[in-house]
Amino acid sequence: MKTSLGKRLLNAPCAVWSAIFIIVPLFIVLYYTFLDKDGGFTLSNIYELAQYKGVFITSIIYALVATAICLLLAYPFAYFLTKTSVSSQKMMVLLVMLPMWMNLLIKTYSWTVILDNNGVLNRLLNLIGFGSVKLMGTPGAVILGMVYDYIPYMILPIYTTISKIDNSLLEAAEDLGSNAFSKLKRVVLPLSLPGVLSGITMVFVPSISTFYISQKLGNGMILLVGDIIETQFKIPNYPLGASMSLVLMIFIIISIAIMNKFGDSDSGGVMI
Amino acid sequence: MEKENIVELKNISVAFDGEQVLDGLNLEIKDKEFITLLGPSGCGKTTTLRLIAGFLEPDSGDVLFGGEKINGVPAYKRQVNTIFQRYALFPHLNVYENIAFGLRVKKRPEKEIKEKVAEMLRLVNLTGLEKRHIDTLSGGQQQRVAIARAIANHPKVLLLDEPLAALDLKLRKDMQKELKKIQEQLGITFIFVTHDQEEALTMSDRVVVMDGGKIQQVGSPQDIYNEPQNAFVADFIGESNIVDGKMLRDYYVEFSGQKFDCLDKGFNENELVDVVVRPEDVDIVSPEKGMLKGQVTSVAFLGVHYEIIVDIGGFKWMIQTTDEHFVGDNVGLFIEPDAIHIMKKSEYSGLYGDYSSYSEEMDEMNEMAEEAAE
Known part of the structure; x- marks a missing residue:
């Protein structure tokens, strides 16, 4: 069937938008990935990534741990939330969403105030005679930041699928x-699986590519892929940064594809 | 031999948000019988079923199972299974796993599960569909899976909550027969909830007619139809002309300005009563021969018979006959003594039995239209 002119015109802004802001940047990334210092074609940027293998693995582990913690906290929370009265459900969902409307940088920065050596938490510990504990710059602080920032994206899809169960x-x-x-075990878990899968995707993807959280709460002690990419673009070493982005992107796409394979495509849920 | 009571409800009351849903309900259900709870929506029949299933606890009163009180026993420990109105089949499981669900929960060995599921599939004629996904099944097939899933657990009592409501007429009739057959084959108690009086009459050993959270009448389908206890039952089960009457003495009643012989007794002299005459029990004759005289105001052809409305002194009678009559005809009505059934006055007197219209809703609409016209 032929699409009418009107329909094509209506679609045009969307097509232009995705061309300018999605397709073109992707090609720019691709272009820089294979660009050598003299402007010729090279694969050396890809080979160079081998020395960052450790960073990639660290990033994956951090993202996996953060995702797992989010899941373990969010599932019971979402499950028991569906058992409460409608009015308290509305209230709690609002409270969960509230931090989502706040800037990620501000949220993360607020944690430095709490976790700092002279921060709120340590002063409290001193007050009750425990002495200071080093919190900033530890893996725990980075994971905490990830969990705190991304847990709403785990709670909401799970809550939605559980509350939709007849x-x-x-x-x-x-x-x-x-x-x-x-x-x-036999009904709620299997029926809420689509929500769990989309929650996992929505937490894992930003966790693996974050750089601000590890910079601020890791005190620069913990390097993740996101940090390296950021550095490369600051130096600037566009080809290396681009090749890292490309590899990260491919990894994320593969993970999402695997997740989608898990959940029946027709079983609903919020897939990104 | 008197059968034992398997389920007893004693003086049950339930209120939701201050609204009385069940009001002092007493009911004894015998082992292996097919009993139907019949009533309009909101009469409390589904609530009664949920009390027995264990999804709901009464505010007061006792639920007994096999003579033992089971108040507070959670649903999963009760020896009853339910067929839900919309079947509530598990969408993430196939036909086989749906039927096997109860057995898996009880951790039965795999071999037993396999045999049992195969047996159930044979019973409901679904052999070969084991692997099918629930949403690829037709309504009738889903219904059968729901039946198989429930009875695979060998319940002593099967609760059926309007299970046929979603099926079309012919399929519903087939399933009525099949359910009855299954019930006789398995020899378990069926407690069936419906608002369809025909369904209740064809399937049940006993019918419980409910309204307003109270039982109006319990009896065999014949009793309920032939000897309704009040105007509500008479109107809800089948069609009825219900007129005000006065019992002059035993076997002699006056209504619509005429005196009639009848077969009822045991009323006080000159006691005011409700008189029920079923539309199929009235003969239309010439005005001279009629015991009552009136004019035909409407004729509808229903295939098997005509449904004729006759105006007698302002009261609209419904008569079902195979003879054709025409609007405007002056006719007489002839009523045999055994066609007349006398009921005591009740809270329902005067509410039903006049065929100016078929439903209360229509009456209200007409009244509103009249008011608007004034």
């Missing part, structure tokens, strides 16, 4: 002999 299914499970645990 109550009669839970009654049916109970009717067939399921106690609370078995209901959770």
Whole structure:
């Protein structure tokens, strides 16, 4: 069927937008990846990445740990939230979303005030006689920052899928002999899987590419891919930065593809 | 031999947000019987079912199962299974796993599960569909899976919450027969909830007619139809002309300005009563031969018979007959003594049985239209 002119005109702004802000930048990244210092074609930028293998692995581990913690905290929270009254659900969802409307930099920076050697937490510890603890610059601080910043993206999709589960299914499970645990295992968990998968994606992707959190809360002691990429563009060494971005991007796309494979594509949920 | 009661409800009251849903309900359900809770929406029938299933606890009163009180026993420990109104099949499991669900929860060995599921699939005629996904099944097939899933657990009592409401008429009739067959085959108690009086009459050993959170009448389908206890039951089960009458003495009643012989007794002399005459029990004759005289105001052809409305002194009677009559005809009505059923006056007197219109809603709309016209 032929698309009418009107429809094509309506689509035009969207196409132009994605061309300018998505397709073109991708090609620019691709172009720089294979650019050598004299402007010719080279693969050396890719080979050079081998020495950053450690950073890539660290980043993956940090992102995995942050995602796992988010999941472990968010799932029970979302599950019990669906059991409360409608009005308190609305209130809690609002509270979960509230930090999402705040700037990530500000949120992260606020943590430095709390975790600093002379920060709120350490002063409190001193006050009750525990003495100072080094918090800033530890892996724990970075993970904390990631979890804090990204946990709403885990809670919301999980909460949405659980609250969409038809109550009669839970009654049916109970009717067939399921106690609370078995209901959770056999009905709620499998039916909320799409929400879990999209939550994982939405936390893992920003976690693996973050640089500000590790800079601020890691005190520069912990280097993640995001930090290296940022440095490369500051130096500036565009070709290396671009090649790292490309590899990271490919890795993320592969992870998302694997996640999508897990969840039945037709089972809903919020996929990005 | 008197069968034992499997489920007993004693003086049950339930209120939601201050609204009384069940009001002092007493009911005894016998082992292996097919009993139907029948009533309009909001009458408390589904609430009664949920009390037995264990999804709801009564505010007061006791639920007994096999003679033992089971108040507070959670649903998953009760020996009953439910077929839900919209089946509530698990969308993440295939047909086989849906039916196996209860057995898996009970950790039965794999071999037993396999045999049981195969047996259930045979019982409901779904053999070969084990691997099918739930949303690829038709409504009727889903219904069968729901039945198989429930009875795979060998419940002593099966609760059915309007299970056929979503099926079309012919399929519904087939499933009625099939459910009845399954019930006889398995020899378990069925407690069936419906608002469809025909369904209740065809399937049940006993029918419980409910309204306003109270039981209006319990009895065999024949009892309920032939000897309704009040105007509500008479109107809800089948069609009824219900007129005000006066019991002059035993076997003799006056209504619509005429005196009739009847078969009822046991009322006080000159006691005011409700008189029920079923539309199919009235003969239309010539005005001279009629016991009551009136004019035909509407004729509808329904295939098997005509439905004719006759105005007798302002009261609209419905008559079902195979003879054709025309609007405007002056006719007489002939009523045999055994066609007349006398009921005591109740809170429902005067609410039902006049065929100016079929529903209260229509009455209200007409009244509003009249008011608007004034």
